[in-house]
Amino acid sequence: MPDRVLILANEFIVDADRSLPTDVRERADRPHDVLVVAPLLTTRLQSYASDVDGARADAERRLTRIAADIERRGTAPRTVVGDENQLVAVEDALAWFDADVCVVVSHARGCANYHERKVAQRIRDTFALPTINLVVDEEGRLTGSEAI
Numbered sequence: 001m002p003d004r005v006l007i008l009a010n011e012f013i014v015d016a017d018r019s020l021p022t023d024v025r026e027r028a029d030r031p032h033d034v035l036v037v038a039p040l041l042t043t044r045l046q047s048y049a050s051d052v053d054g055a056r057a058d059a060e061r062r063l064t065r066i067a068a069d070i071e072r073r074g075t076a077p078r079t080v081v082g083d084e085n086q087l088v089a090v091e092d093a094l095a096w097f098d099a100d101v102c103v104v105v106s107h108a109r110g111c112a113n114y115h116e117r118k119v120a121q122r123i124r125d126t127f128a129l130p131t132i133n134l135v136v137d138e139e140g141r142l143t144g145s146e147a148i
Helices: 022-029 043-050 055-071 086-094 120-125
Strands: 002-010 032-039 078-082 101-107 131-136 142-146
Touching: 002 055, 022 101, 032 055, 032 086, 043 086, 078 086, 078 120, 086 101, 101 120
Parallel strands: 002 032, 002 101, 032 078, 101 131
Antiparallel strands: 131 142
16 A cells, blocks of 8 residues: 655755755655645735735746656655645645655755744644754755654
8 A cells, every 4th residue: 555645845955865864755655645835935915915826836837847857756745835834734634635744855954944843743733743954054955854
């Protein structure tokens, strides 16, 4: 039975082939069904003013880049732009995609959007879904990871 992997993608991981942790890379090599959700990364002001056009375009570009990278490994992922509230984005995805695991790609503390703060732990706590948090810098380079 293939793994069903939900990826909450706040960023594209540069050089993922070499930088992903071994357990994540091994999982990627097995047959799997993947849904990539790129949430809107808005500022508080953009959110308050419902000014989401730029954030939506950024999310679409992120999805295109990530989907191409995953397809190169042999799996065509499903993709969707998600809500700016990342718990809502995950809840919406789980309504029709029964994930076995969630992989969160989030920015390091100094460059994280306010929507990203502690999102991996909140996903684990809210949905009882095994969660892996991959942390990247503002350039998309992997700086750390943890299973939650």
